[in-house]
Amino acid sequence: MSTTPDPSAVASAHSFNKILNQYKTATKARSAADMEESTKKLRRLILVDGIPSAVDPSLRPRIWKVLLRVREISAPAFLEYVGRGPCEVREKIRNDTFRTLATDKGFKERVSEDMLVRLLDAFVWRNHDRHENVQLGFSYVQGMNVLAAPFLYTMPSELEAFYSFAKFIEESCPLYVQPTLEGVHRGLKLLDRCLKVVDADLYAHLRSKNLSAEIYAFPSVLTLCACTPPLDQVLQLWDFLLAFGVHLNVLCVIAQLLLMRDEVMNSSSPMRLLRTFPPLEALPVIGIAVTLVRDLPTDLYEELVKHPYAVHD
Known part of the structure; x- marks a missing residue:
């Protein structure tokens, strides 16, 4: 089996390292606008190429720290x-x-x-x-x-x-870890509302079986899909969530539903299928989630963005 790295992954790793070095050499001469521009480039690379961890295992931890703005470690x-x-x-x-x-x-x-x-x-x-x-x-x-x-x-x-x-x-996501899990419950309500907009038939089928997101999607929303193996796919999905926002996890759960839509629609007891989601596939899930953003009304999307952290609606 060849161990030669994929040239495109090597090129991608080089691009990531080039951007990360800009943060390392950040001085007062580099304005906040410059840093924001670097972060935009980083996000775009994550979306287009994904983080080539196999080529450079140091990339993911460094990128996560930049995205989270982890500057002080004591x-x-x-x-x-x-x-x-x-x-x-x-x-x-x-x-x-x-x-x-x-x-x-x-x-x-x-x-x-x-x-x-x-x-x-x-x-x-x-x-x-x-x-x-x-x-x-x-x-x-x-x-x-x-x-x-x-x-x-x-x-x-x-x-x-x-x-x-x-x-x-x-x-x-401070509201996800309050004693009442307020952010998680908000996310589940928003999941139902978003699903109704993007796939009214699937939403109606689930509701006809008395299935709301609270019943079938609680673990996925609570853990930002980390409860669905395999872990390497979870990490890819988290690259996306850390780059663009935890709120998008709700759309990633809908994306998983859409990937199993036919089986769910044809099932007389869909909860059997939904009890354990199929193995996570990050790239198709991210691809669908990104397209779903465009289908949502602006006010609903704004609610979605704020739900993990905004104390007041």
């Missing part, structure tokens, strides 16, 4: 959180961590349960101390273990995984 602070030992909800964390991506051998080989527990404990301690955001506090909630998993798998160190995860939770 080893002493992280070690101080870890040094405090179990947080007040350690038992709740342990109840979930052992089953995180349990069927993925590659994940289990790279990420131990102890790593997950340490990161989640430290996150709870970090937010125990933070007072600047009085509107939204954070502790451990259901699903957070699965949201932490891709960061621990992707980042070269627990330290980088911790700060990337914290930034992601606190800024990209």
